[in-house]
Each structure stands twice: as structure tokens, then as C-alpha cells.
Amino acid sequence: MKKTFARKFEPARRKFLKQSAAIGGGLSVGFAVPGALAQKADGATEINAWVVIRPDDAIIIRYARSEMGQGSMTSAPMLVAEELECDWTRVKIEYASANANVKRKRAWGDMAAVGSRTIRNSQEYLRRAGATAREMLIAAAAQEWKVPASECSASASFITHGRSKRRLSFGKVADAASRLEAPKDVKLKDPKEWKLIGKSVKRIDIPDTVMGKQRFGIDVQLPGMLYAAIAQCPVFGGKVKSYDAAKVEGRRGIVKVLPMESFVAVVADNWWRAKEALRDVHIEWDIGTNGNVSSASLMEFYRGGLDAQDVATSRKDGDFDQAFASAAKKVEAEYYTPYLAHSCLEPMGCTAIVKDGRVDVWTSTQNAEASLAVAAGTAGVPLENVEVHRVQLGGGFGRRGGAQDFVRQGVAIAKAMEGTPVKMLWTREEDTQHDFYRPASLIRMRAALDDSGNPVAWYSRVASTSIFETLARVPLKRPFAPADGVDPQAVASLHDLPHAIPNVRIEYAQRTAHVPVGFWRTVGHSQNPFVRESFMDELASAAGKDPYEYRRALLAKSPKDLGILEATAKAAGWGQPLPAGVFRGIAQTEAYGSYTSAVAELSVNASGEVDIKRLVLGIDPGYAVNPDNIQAQMQGSAVFMLTAMFWGEITIKEGRVEQSNFHDYRMMRLREMPRIEVVLAPSGGFWGGVGEPGQASIAPAVCNAIFAATGKRVRSLPLKNHGLTLA
Amino acid sequence: MIELTVNGKKSSVDVEPEMPLLWVLRDVLDVKGPKFGCGIAQCGACTVHLNGEPVRSCSVPVSAAAGQKVLTIEGLAQRGQLHPVQKAWIDHEVPQCGYCQSGQIMAAVALLAKNRDPSDKDIDAAMTNICRCGTYARIRTAIHAAAKSTKSAKA
Numbered sequence: 001m002k003k004t005f006a007r008k009f010e011p012a013r014r015k016f017l018k019q020s021a022a023i024g025g026g027l028s029v030g031f032a033v034p035g036a037l038a039q040k041a042d043g044a045t046e047i048n049a050w051v052v053i054r055p056d057d058a059i060i061i062r063y064a065r066s067e068m069g070q071g072s073m074t075s076a077p078m079l080v081a082e083e084l085e086c087d088w089t090r091v092k093i094e095y096a097s098a099n100a101n102v103k104r105k106r107a108w109g110d111m112a113a114v115g116s117r118t119i120r121n122s123q124e125y126l127r128r129a130g131a132t133a134r135e136m137l138i139a140a141a142a143q144e145w146k147v148p149a150s151e152c153s154a155s156a157s158f159i160t161h162g163r164s165k166r167r168l169s170f171g172k173v174a175d176a177a178s179r180l181e182a183p184k185d186v187k188l189k190d191p192k193e194w195k196l197i198g199k200s201v202k203r204i205d206i207p208d209t210v211m212g213k214q215r216f217g218i219d220v221q222l223p224g225m226l227y228a229a230i231a232q233c234p235v236f237g238g239k240v241k242s243y244d245a246a247k248v249e250g251r252r253g254i255v256k257v258l259p260m261e262s263f264v265a266v267v268a269d270n271w272w273r274a275k276e277a278l279r280d281v282h283i284e285w286d287i288g289t290n291g292n293v294s295s296a297s298l299m300e301f302y303r304g305g306l307d308a309q310d311v312a313t314s315r316k317d318g319d320f321d322q323a324f325a326s327a328a329k330k331v332e333a334e335y336y337t338p339y340l341a342h343s344c345l346e347p348m349g350c351t352a353i354v355k356d357g358r359v360d361v362w363t364s365t366q367n368a369e370a371s372l373a374v375a376a377g378t379a380g381v382p383l384e385n386v387e388v389h390r391v392q393l394g395g396g397f398g399r400r401g402g403a404q405d406f407v408r409q410g411v412a413i414a415k416a417m418e419g420t421p422v423k424m425l426w427t428r429e430e431d432t433q434h435d436f437y438r439p440a441s442l443i444r445m446r447a448a449l450d451d452s453g454n455p456v457a458w459y460s461r462v463a464s465t466s467i468f469e470t471l472a473r474v475p476l477k478r479p480f481a482p483a484d485g486v487d488p489q490a491v492a493s494l495h496d497l498p499h500a501i502p503n504v505r506i507e508y509a510q511r512t513a514h515v516p517v518g519f520w521r522t523v524g525h526s527q528n529p530f531v532r533e534s535f536m537d538e539l540a541s542a543a544g545k546d547p548y549e550y551r552r553a554l555l556a557k558s559p560k561d562l563g564i565l566e567a568t569a570k571a572a573g574w575g576q577p578l579p580a581g582v583f584r585g586i587a588q589t590e591a592y593g594s595y596t597s598a599v600a601e602l603s604v605n606a607s608g609e610v611d612i613k614r615l616v617l618g619i620d621p622g623y624a625v626n627p628d629n630i631q632a633q634m635q636g637s638a639v640f641m642l643t644a645m646f647w648g649e650i651t652i653k654e655g656r657v658e659q660s661n662f663h664d665y666r667m668m669r670l671r672e673m674p675r676i677e678v679v680l681a682p683s684g685g686f687w688g689g690v691g692e693p694g695q696a697s698i699a700p701a702v703c704n705a706i707f708a709a710t711g712k713r714v715r716s717l718p719l720k721n722h723g724l725t726l727a
Numbered sequence: 728m729i730e731l732t733v734n735g736k737k738s739s740v741d742v743e744p745e746m747p748l749l750w751v752l753r754d755v756l757d758v759k760g761p762k763f764g765c766g767i768a769q770c771g772a773c774t775v776h777l778n779g780e781p782v783r784s785c786s787v788p789v790s791a792a793a794g795q796k797v798l799t800i801e802g803l804a805q806r807g808q809l810h811p812v813q814k815a816w817i818d819h820e821v822p823q824c825g826y827c828q829s830g831q832i833m834a835a836v837a838l839l840a841k842n843r844d845p846s847d848k849d850i851d852a853a854m855t856n857i858c859r860c861g862t863y864a865r866i867r868t869a870i871h872a873a874a875k876s877t878k879s880a881k882a
Contacts, residue, residue: 067824069822069823069824069825069860070823071823202817202820203820203822205825206816206817206820206821206822206825207817209822209825209828209829210809210813210817210828211800211801211809211813212759212760212799212800212801212803212829214825216825218762218763219759221757221759227754252743270750270754270755271750271753271754272746272747272750272754273746343859344859345762345770345772345824345827345857345858345859346762346763346826347763347764392824392825392826393824394825394826395824395826395859396824397859425763427766428764428765428767629820632820632823632862632865635861635862635863635864635865636860636861637861638861639860639861639863640860640861661765661766661767661769662764662765662769662770662857663769667770667857667859668861668863669863670850670851670854670855670856670858670866670867671851671852671854671855673863673867676864
């Protein structure tokens with residue numbers, strides 16, 4: 001019996017396969033304009049949106065998010081393969097088309113690779129897709145054999161009839177299977193039956209990378225393509241007032257100078273010529289009203305939020321004021337974390353062609369659907385007329401998701417050059433100075449201790465610019481916000497403070513500066529755990545208690561937080577004697593559904609060099625899908641956070657960013673890499689993220705160890721401002 | 728016309744002598760392995776070999792490469808055989824996003840060509856390329872592994 005699903009979608013399906021072949025089957029992503037290459041008649045059959053099977057038993061599993069080094073291009077298909085019971089060595093992975101996602105009513109769901117959520121948000125439908133396809137393949141084989149499906153099973157891309165031992169490969173029955181009705185309710189495996197999930201599977205994109213064949217957004221090459229370099233108004237929000245391109249007119253290779261609203265583009269026959277010419281285009285900017293803003297004025301602006309009356313209360317347990325007023329001991333502190341740039345090693349860019357009412361975009365994006373929508377809006381064409389061709393991202397870290405400024409610019413340029421493909425690329429300087437920065441945040445902390453040193457009251461007030469309102473333009477309303485007027489990321493790890501403290505009040509003072517803010521890897525958990533867990537250390541110190549035991553007691557009723565704290569402390573040998581001059585610090589947090597803890601062991605010498613002997617990083621992600629990849633994410637998180645906490649600081653002068661490139665916005669190097677030990681302690685029963693949580697506990701653990709070593713409490717980052725550097 | 732040999736293949740390019748080698752490779756010769764990261768020789772994503780020496784091609788004018796041999800990641804494998812450094816990079820799952828890795832690999836190959844068994848300190852000194860994803864620990868492990876495999880292959 002033919003199923004309506006297959007018939008209904010057949011034309012679209014064929015078209016999609018054709019298009020997929022044109023933009024590259026498997027992993028070798030090509031850059032031909034769709035339709036330019038004919039598809040080979042390979043007879044591939046789509047079983048469902050996620051699973052395509054070729055007659056030669058190659059299994060194509062579709063991947064909808066974006067690979068930027070986090071490894072989900074491998075681990076998400078592993079979830080499909082686990083239930084499909086296919087031979088993993090014959091699996092090819094293919095990006096799902098953003099255009100087809102529009103036409104097929106979001107058959108692949110959310111395509112965004114943000115918020116460490118690829119696995120945790122899609123694990124169920126991916127496993128279900130694999131199980132559904134498996135059941136259809138089994139049913140098709142059973143029909144051919146005229147036996148009950150219940151007597152057949154699937155393994156390693158073969159269906160076997162138990163009694164007769166007959167075998168058929170997936171490829172042989174794929175076409176018949178695709179015509180069957182998809183079962184509505186499939187049973188997913190018990191985790192104990194998993195064969196692939198939980199194994200360290202080699203990442204599928206690595207060989208291409210190592211051979212220099214990996215194609216990033218910057219590598220797109222199209223026939224007749226031109227190149228664009230752009231200069232944006234150095235003061236955020238400013239506009240082009242006038243420009244003079246006389247000096248570059250007639251210069252070799254220069255095709256056009258385009259004045260856009262907030263930037264000027266030079267289009268040339270190679271990028272270097274465009275970039276060089278741009279330096280000789282004289283641009284007058286209308287900088288607007290922010291030309292006097294400085295880091296100092298911003299600090300005062302945020303400080304105003306600490307004493308303001310117009311604030312929102314995110315959480316209120318008991319009565320903080322009363323408990324604080326009558327407490328035996330009070331601790332108060334102010335913490336600050338700065339603006340940070342993402343600094344993806346591949347600068348922002350976008351290649352586009354606008355032609356005949358259609359737009360094709362090639363860009364390193366964390367959210368292909370958002371890129372598609374922005375491209376359509378910019379070019380003024382329907383969503384159906386846009387394709388966002390998928391490429392590897394040269395880092396993402398949140399920069400390429402919510403903000404699609406680079407797509408808007410790339411498509412605007414391509415529209416001005418209608419019919420000609422144009423590759424727009426930013427310089428590193430543009431990238432550093434036109435980011436959507438991790439927000440600066442000023443936080444007031446207060447706590448009260450009882451006679452035995454236990455905290456009975458906790459208060460935090462955060463003053464910062466809201467990411468969600470700035471970037472996502474989401475109003476800060478319940479139920480999305482923890483309370484009306486509260487940005488959930490701004491109060492992350494404070495609002496959800498898991499410790500047994502009876503009186504808690506968390507407040508948010510929204511202060512909207514002109515510096516654009518955005519999602520920077522680990523977002524609120526990249527900064528607030530530093531505040532929370534450093535302050536927790538201050539309380540332990542005021543109570544005269546061991547910081548690990550102090551936390552343990554407060555987390556007695558939060559088993560997952562407690563579990564990873566204990567596992568990490570145990571692995572680090574907390575309490576064991578250390579060599580003279582070496583000290584420890586500890587911290588613990590939950591982020592993106594995973595529980596983390598960190599122990600730092602370090603010494604600090606007289607010239608302020610922090611020698612990290614050992615960093616023990618614990619994580620409980622519930623289920624660990626690809627353990628080696630989790631190790632890699634934890635190691636990478638350490639580098640990302642150590643870079644930020646030692647050197648990371650974007651400062652503002654005359655309304656503009658002072659830093660410009662890696663000489664003044666410093667990245668950690670290999671020689672500074674400390675020893676990292678990862679404690680992977682999956683306790684099962686839930687699915688946590690792994691791309692971001694690893695960063696959360698590192699800064700407080702290191703700063704608490706610095707306190708242990710020096711008696712000096714660090715309450716603002718980066719550490720370079722305290723005369724401290726990484727040895 | 729400027730002549731240069733890229734991965735064993737002679738090419739002549741009609742460009743300004745000051746045009747950086749990186750952009751000649753990428754935009755004129757369509758050799759996309761070397762990447763642009765900073766343009767000021769800070770990050771090393773553009774690392775290629777010029778007569779066997781690692782250079783940051785974003786800051787080398789093409790005129791300086793005239794008549795000379797340029798080796799990029801694309802030319803590293805010989806007769807379909809990956810270089811031991813590439814093999815070690817795969818075995819140890821070094822890359823994350825991978826953007827810096829062609830530069831890292833070229834830097835590591837140059838190090839091992841001079842020093843068949845580098846110490847950690849040698850690696851610290853030679854490997855100054857930026858990896859934003861933070862693959863440094865694995866880069867170190869893979870270099871040691873490549874050194875070991877080369878030694879045992881020759882033994």
C-alpha cells in the first residue's frame with residue numbers, strides 16, 4: 001500500500017535529493033550553483049526526513065544544525081543510527097536543506113546550533129526517526145518473505161528473519177519500505193541496549209579538515225564571483241554621512257564602491273584589492289549621540305542600576321531584608337565582568353547571489369533558518385526562493401546565531417550587484433569592533449550568616465544590557481522570562497541558585513547601553529558563576545569553613561550538583577596535602593542541563609604569574625553520547641575561559657571599541673595550556689549539553705585558588721587588571 | 728608576471744608584487760587550505776611553507792615568493808599517503824572547528840622536519856598559532872605521536 005506521505009512529498013523529495021547532490025552528497029560540500037550539476041541516478045530512497053538509503057547500502061543521515069567544532073554533526077546522527085541499527089561505517093552525513101525545511105513545513109525542526117541544545121532538544125525525535133525507519137525496513141523485508149515482522153530483526157544494516165536465517169540488506173528493501181505507512185508509535189531502546197551512544201566515535205568531519213579539503217564559508221568559490229570588503233561606522237548605531245572614492249576610481253580590479261546605510265563596501269576582483277582600496281575611500285560618519293561613551297561612563301551607567309528603584313525581582317524566597325538586618329554576620333561585595341568579543345577565527349562573511357527573484361547564500365551560520373529569513377527579507381523575495389548552502393563554520397561561539405548582520409550585509413551587497421555572486425568578508429578589525437559582545441555586568445552581592453556560619457540570606461542585583469531584548473527582540477515577559485523585566489541570561493546561575501538558603505532575593509536592573517550585546521559561549525553562565533562561586537568562597541572564608549565542605553552542606557538536597565562536586569573533588573584529591581606554595585580552589589555550577597565542577601591547583605609568584613599545575617574539570621551531562629568529544633569540549637572550554645579570564649576585555653572610548661586585532665585582544669597560546677583532567681561522570685536519566693557548560697566553573701575555581709594562594713580576592717575580570725598573568 | 732611553484736605546480740600570476748601570498752593562493756590560484764584569520768601574522772591560520780620554512784602568508788608579499796617553492800596543506804600528502812602529522816591529527820581527533828588546523832599542521836610539519844623528536848619546550852616555542860577552539864592539548868599529543876611514528880617507521 002502506498003503511503004500518502006511518500007506520494008505527497010515525492011516531487012519535493014526528488015528535487016531535494018537532486019539539489020543535495022548538487023551541493024554535495026556526503027561530506028564533500030561543493031559550491032556549484034544548484035542545478036548546475038546533474039544528479040547521478042543513484043536511486044537513493046528517502047525513508048523519512050532524516051534517513052536516506054542507497055541501493056548500495058550507503059546510509060545517508062541528515063543533519064540539520066551547524067558544525068562549528070562542537071561535534072554534533074557526528075553525535076546527532078549517532079542518535080538516529082543507534083535506533084536505525086545501521087552499519088555506522090557506511091553512514092554519510094548530509095546537511096538538511098534550509099530551503100526544503102521551509103517547503104516541507106519544518107520537517108527537520110529547529111536548525112539552530114545554539115544553547116548547547118542540539119542533542120538535548122532533538123534527541124527524542126532523532127532517535128524516533130531512526131526507530132521508525134528501522135521498523136519500516138523490517139516490515140518491508142517481512143512482506144517480501146511473507147513472514148510476520150515480529151519474527152524479524154535489524155542489525156548492522158541487515159534485516160534477518162530469525163527462524164529461516166534469511167537476510168536482506170537495508171538497500172534492498174529501502175524502496176519498498178519508503179512506500180509503507182510510518183508506524184505511529186515506536187519503542188525506543190532502553191539505554192542499556194545502546195551500542196553506539198556512549199562510544200567514542202570518530203568525528204566525521206575531521207579527515208577533510210586535516211587534508212585541507214574542509215570548506216568553510218570563506219572558501220566559497222563561484223564562477224564570475226566578485227569580492228567585497230566593508231567598513232562600518234566605528235561608533236555603534238552610526239550611519240554613513242558622505243564618502244569620497246575619487247582615489248580608488250579606475251584602480252586595478254576595483255569594480256564598485258557601494259555606500260550602504262551603516263557601512264561602505266568596495267567590490268573588486270579579489271578581496272585584497274577591495275580591502276586595500278577601502279582604506280583610500282574617505283568616509284564621513286554620522287556617529288549619532290554616542291560619541292562620548294567610554295568604559296568609565298558605562299561603568300557609572302551600570303552602577304546607577306545597583307541603587308535604582310526601577311528594578312525587577314527575579315526570585316524572592318522568604319524575607320531577605322529582615323534576615324539580613326538581624327544577622328550575626330554580613331558579607332557584601334561588588335563584582336564586575338567585562339564585555340568580550342567572540343573572535344571566531346574565521347571572520348564574519350557572507351557570499352550571495354541575487355538573481356531572477358532568487359537568493360543563494362553561502363555563509364558560516366549557526367542558524368540556517370535565521371540566515372534564510374534575513375536573506376529573504378533583505379532581498380525582498382519569498383522564503384521559498386532562498387537557499388542557505390551549508391558550510392563548516394570557522395568557530396561560532398554564539399556570534400553566528402542570533403545576529404545575522406553579516407547575512408543582511410552580504411545580501412544587500414549582492415542585491416546591489418544583482419546577477420553577480422559576491423563574497424563579502426570582514427577584516428579582523430571589523431570583526432573585533434563590530435561584534436555583539438558578551439555583556440558587561442555589574443553585580444552587588446549580599447549575604448548574611450547565622451552563628452554557625454551558614455548563609456541564611458542571599459541577595460544579588462545584576463545591572464547589565466539585556467541580550468534578549470537587544471538581539472532577539474524578545475520582550476522580557478513571563479513565561480519566557482523568570483519574571484517580567486528580567487533577562488534570563490543576566491541572572492543565570494543566580495536565579496537558579498540551588499543551595500539551601502531560606503531567604504533569597506535576586507534582582508535585575510536592565511540598563512541598555514549602545515554597545516550591542518549577544519550570546520557569547522556559555523552566555524550568562526560565562527560570568528555569573530564567577531560571581532556566585534567566588535562569593536560562596538567569601539562566605540566559607542567568613543565562616544571559617546572549608547569551601548568544599550561548605551558547599552557540600554548547602555547542596556545536600558541537590559543531588560546532581562552535589563554528585564559532580566564530590567566526584568570532581570575526589571578526583572582532584574581535595575584535602576590531600578599539596579607541595580609548598582601550591583593551592584586549590586573549587587567551584588560548582590549547572591549550565592545547559594549539565595552539572596559541572598572544577599578544582600584548580602596553582603601557585604602565584606611574586607611577579608603575579610599564575611602557574612596552573614592542574615585543572616580538574618567535572619561534568620555530568622546525564623547521558624554522554626560521544627565521550628571523546630565531550631573531553632575535547634571540556635579541554636576547549638578551558639582554553640576559551642582562561643583566555644577570557646586572564647586577558648579578555650573589550651573597552652570603549654569615544655563610543656567605539658579600543659581593541660582591534662589579536663595583538664591587543666589576546667588569545668591564549670599552546671605554551672600556556674595547563675594540564676587538564678576531565679572527570680566525565682554521566683549519571684544517566686537526562687540529556688545535558690556539552691558545548692558550553694564546561695566553561696562555567698573554571699573562572700571561580702581559579703580565582704578561589706588565587707585567593708587561597710595570595711589572600712587576595714578577585715572581584716573583577718580580567719586578571720591582567722590585577723597584575724596577574726598566566727605563567 | 729610573478730612565477731611561483733605551489734605544491735609542485737608552476738604558476739605565473741599577474742598581480743601587484745605587494746599582494747600577500749595568502750590572497751594570491753586563495754583568490755588567484757584557488758588554493759583554499761591556508762586561511763585568513765588576522766592579516767597581521769598573529770594567528771598563523773595562513774601558515775604555508777616557503778622553501779620548507781613556515782611563513783605566515785598573510786604578511787609575505789608574493790614578490791618574496793617569486794621563483795620559490797610554496798607548500799600548502801593541499802600538497803602535504805604524497806601519492807595519496809597522508810603525512811604522519813596528518814595521520815596523528817586524525818588518530819588523536821585534534822581539530823574542533825578546524826579553521827586554524829591547516830596552519831597548525833603546517834607549523835607542526837616544519838617543526839618535525841627540523842627536530843625529529845621535539846620536547847614539550849620545543850613544541851611550546853614552535854607552535855605559536857592561535858586555536859580559538861582550544862585544541863592545544865591534542866596538538867601537543869599528536870606532535871609527539873607523529874614524532875614517534877616517524878621514528879618507528881625509519882627504525
